[in-house]
Amino acid sequence: MKAKKSFTIILRTVFLLFSLYFLLDGFNRWDGYSFYMRFTDFLPELSLAFILWTVIAIILAMSLWVVMYGLFIIIPKSLMPVRLEYITAFFVLGVCAVMLLLFKGQYLSDVRLTNYINLGDGWLMIIGFLMMVGLIWFGRNHAASLLHELDGRISPLVWVFVFLLAGSAVVTIFHNKDYETKSVPGHSPHVAASDKDRPNIILGRRRDAYPVYSMYLQTNSSFAPITNGTIAVREGDLKLIHYLEDKRTMLFNTETDPDELLDLSQEKPDRTQRLVALIEDNLSRINKKMTDAGY
Numbered sequence: 001m002k003a004k005k006s007f008t009i010i011l012r013t014v015f016l017l018f019s020l021y022f023l024l025d026g027f028n029r030w031d032g033y034s035f036y037m038r039f040t041d042f043l044p045e046l047s048l049a050f051i052l053w054t055v056i057a058i059i060l061a062m063s064l065w066v067v068m069y070g071l072f073i074i075i076p077k078s079l080m081p082v083r084l085e086y087i088t089a090f091f092v093l094g095v096c097a098v099m100l101l102l103f104k105g106q107y108l109s110d111v112r113l114t115n116y117i118n119l120g121d122g123w124l125m126i127i128g129f130l131m132m133v134g135l136i137w138f139g140r141n142h143a144a145s146l147l148h149e150l151d152g153r154i155s156p157l158v159w160v161f162v163f164l165l166a167g168s169a170v171v172t173i174f175h176n177k178d179y180e181t182k183s184v185p186g187h188s189p190h191v192a193a194s195d196k197d198r199p200n201i202i203l204g205r206r207r208d209a210y211p212v213y214s215m216y217l218q219t220n221s222s223f224a225p226i227t228n229g230t231i232a233v234r235e236g237d238l239k240l241i242h243y244l245e246d247k248r249t250m251l252f253n254t255e256t257d258p259d260e261l262l263d264l265s266q267e268k269p270d271r272t273q274r275l276v277a278l279i280e281d282n283l284s285r286i287n288k289k290m291t292d293a294g295y
Contacts, residue, residue: 003069006088009151010068011061012158013092017099018057019161022050024103044175047168054165064091085143092147093132225287231279238268240275244283249276 026046033042068087075082232241237255242248251265251272265272 003084006084007065009088009147010065010091011058012151012154014061014064014095015054015057016154016158016161017095018053021099021102022053044171047171050165050168051172064095085147089143089147090132093135097128226283231283233275233279235275238271240272242276242279
């Protein structure tokens with residue numbers, strides 16, 4: 001295998017894996033940001049992030065290839081008959097393994113192999129490394145053909161993300177020009193209505209909208225149940241602030257009263273009591289978990 005071909009395979013593999021990870025992360029973030037902003041506001045930020053993420057992927061791919069090709073040159077051929085496709089395949093497997101670990105840490109953090117296998121993380125990494133080496137060594141006669149097959153299979157997806165990258169560049173450029181030439185009109189924040197179902201675009205099913213919480217809690221060093229602090233909950237245009245110490249509650253309409261000067265808790269007692277009950281219910285469940293855990 002020629003050096004140019006090995007570099008192409010490394011570059012395409014890293015670019016594709018990074019793009020797939022970014023796509024999943026982008027969907028996941030929009031699933032939450034959709035409660036606060038419009039997609040037209042989210043898209044330029046996503047486009048710029050994709051461009052920067054791609055730059056990181058290219059730099060990483062080039063660095064990996066330099067290390068890989070350096071090892072190929074340094075290792076004496078008389079001591080170990082190592083061919084370039086062997087090292088390329090090893091690095092491709094390594095990148096895939098790292099991306100799987102990142103995916104697991106981000107979305108499957110509760111799943112730990114050490115819960116099922118009586119070995120530490122260090123031993124698992126060593127075993128994984130040895131398995132990769134063994135897989136490459138025993139399949140060395142087919143390494144070149146497998147890499148060529150992999151390159152051919154991922155090429156369509158790579159071109160799809162290349163077009164998305166070009167589109168991201170166009171969106172970013174026009175958004176910056178529009179931002180520089182036009183004044184930004186005042187507009188209210190985009191908040192999902194409390195009675196509106198929101199689709200979960202990650203899991204493919206719909207879910208009910210739920211209030212958004214903001215908390216400043218205080219507890220002591222013994223992890224006693226939380227009784228001090230402030231909890232704010234926002235539902236639609238309404239924002240309720242609840243002080244745990246004195247049970248004081250204030251309700252504001254952030255659409256008509258962005259400075260939060262007019263307390264509506266007396267005018268809207270039903271909404272106030274419902275949101276306070278929601279806070280107290282969640283807080284009691286949290287405190288119960290802490291108590292049951294023995295803290």
